[in-house]
Amino acid sequence: MKIGTRNIGESFSTYVIAEAGINHNGSLGLARQLVDAAVEAGAHAVKFQKRDLPSLYPEEMLRHPERYEQNFQYTIPLLKRFELSEDDYRQLRLYAAEKPIDFICTPFDIKSAELIHEAGIHAFKIASADLTNYPLLGFAASKKLPMIISTGMSYKSEIEKSVRFLDELGADFAILHCRSSYPVWPRDVNLRMINWLKKFGRPVGYSGHDIGLIIPLVAASMGACIIEKHLTLDPSMEGTDHKISLDPYSFKRLVRDIEIADQAMGHQKRFLLRGEVLNRETFGKSLAAVCDIPMGTTITKEHVKIAGTGKGLSPSREDELLGRKACRVISENSFFHEEDVEDDSQGYFLPPSRFRFRSKWGLITRFSDFYDIISHDPKVIEIHLAEKDFATAFIPDKDCPQELVLHAPEFIDGKVINLCSPDPDARRESVALVQETIELARKLKPRFQGVPKIVVHPDAVSLREKLNPVILRKAFIESISGIDTQGVELLLENLPPYPWLFGGEWKGNFFMDADEILSVCQETGLNIVFDLSHAALFCNAKDKDIVQFISKLLPITRHLHLADAYGVDGEGVPFGEGDIDLERVMPIFSDYMDSWVPEIWRGHLNGARGFLKAIDILSRYMK
Helix, strand or coil: CCCHHHHHHHHCEEEEEEEECCCCCCCCCCCCHHHEEEHCCCCEEEEEEECCCHHHHHHHHHHHHHHCCCCHHHHHHHHHHHHCHHHHHHHHHHHHHCCCCCEEEEEHHHHHHHHHHCCCCCEEEEEECCCHHHHHHHHHHCCCCCEEECCCCHHHHHHHHHHHHHHHCCCEEEEEEECCCCCCHHHHCCHHHHHHHHHHHHCCEECCCCCCCHHHHHHCCCCEEEEEEECCCCCCCCCCHHEEEEEEEHHHHHHHHHHHHHHCCCCCCCCCCCCHHHHHHCCCCEEEEEEEEECCCCCCCCHHHEEEECCCCHHHHHHHCCCCCCCCCCCCCECCCCCHCCCCCCCCCCCCHHHHCEEEEEEEEEHHHHHHCCCCCCCCEEEEHHEEEECCCCCCCCCCCCCEEEEEEECCCCCCCCCCCHHHHHHHHHHHHHHHHHHHHHHHHHHEEEEEEEECCCCCCCCCCCCCHHHHHHHHHHHHHHCCCCEEECCCEEECCCCCCCCCEECCCCCHHHEEEHHHHHHHEEEEEEEHHHHHHHHHHHHHCCCHHHHHHHEEEEEEECEECCCCCCCECCCCCCCCCHHHHHHHEEEEEECCEEECCCCEEEEEEEEHHHHHHHHCCCC
């Protein structure tokens, strides 16, 4: 299901609705302030209500509510005072249309439904009281807009019947668990109904009349993909809903905490975090050779021991190893690897050049394994530099048929390179390191083909605070203007929302959004390295369509980093371990003819096995 530009479902981030309802108390000015408060809090939608009271209640009741039961004596006068006029409602809708937020409204009658539809809404919300109001349900369904239906004050049989009714109409709808009591106490919320509602195969959410933040957070952790919560400017105001509503500060906390809960929930897929991989290598154990093992030798238990580190075959796979013939010469104390327990039916150790790519495929290397990596005969070689690599850099002893890409270091003295830093000294250090990378490229250039490409991260990361992108952009443009790019092509890499930088909860602040990237490149005249994994993480975090994202940036792309991605911070994972839909995404690159490399993290290990597996998969899509 989709509301506005956002996808709704358990595999997407929770959609938070700020229920303004009638908390404007009949004031258009207060209604506008509620829209602003919802936007400031980070809500994805703001929701109001609209009633045509003569359509709902007898004239006698509207004129003389004092003649009826106590609940009518209290409620009817409030509704009469607090209802926005039709003209006020239209003005409110126009005001909200200028804000970055979806606009939803609950009609309580068909006349109101016609009004709000004509004024423009992103979705209909059907109140619990109208779950069995089939004429209203039918009218809303006929408009082919998304619908959200609440299930408070209803029996299971009524919910089932209404769902069948909407299914038969072909409606696009979500179902909210709700308890229509104001307030509802925790012992009565019964959140396990969320699990029962999931049986209908529709997005399920929670509409809360509880007090505080905890219950909506629990609902989100149970898979409620929509959370609706009342918003007020002042809980002490007169009216039925203010006391169970959150003030703007509390609502902002709710949105923040739901975002954190979404991240913590993740998915059922399992992959190792970068920190886990490093710790596994450092503290883990592997199967190692007791002695030299000639090629062709049948491996027995006497040949095998367990030793640190965790860079080799896991001890749990000893039974797969024993009885196999060694496919290579294995030296004493060296580790057994994946290749020792698998045949090569998938061809990972055949030259990738067999695929006859028309585009320029490449591999990533460091100076330490340059000759091993280049032996696979790539068309492009990308050397990833660390700060101290300049001291050990070398010039190849013969001409290389590859094009050269140098990836500038990401750290200086343990600090992140930052071309966007507001600190002039830090920025000068970063510029100097990029310039040193360019100088190295100029020295290496005679041994390689074409014009060297230099990959640079703008960065602008922070640990907790949110940085101003306007200030970051200005600093970045200044940094770029101070770099001499003669003889090389400087390329900027799009960045992830939550980069992994040796611990800490880092966040990106700049050069992630496609429009922002296009604008910066237009001003600087530079092109980009398009990192597919980074792009997927950003699109996951911001609920953006990755196909549209790629299509915008491909025209300024001169080099590709290709890897899968998981969630909002799982970057560089092997294809198939992340959540990128390759069948949908990779055809966009079918006409791409420039350079690319698989950037699987730690893919260079074990004879570049991770890279070669990725190339085998990518051969189905890249030409």
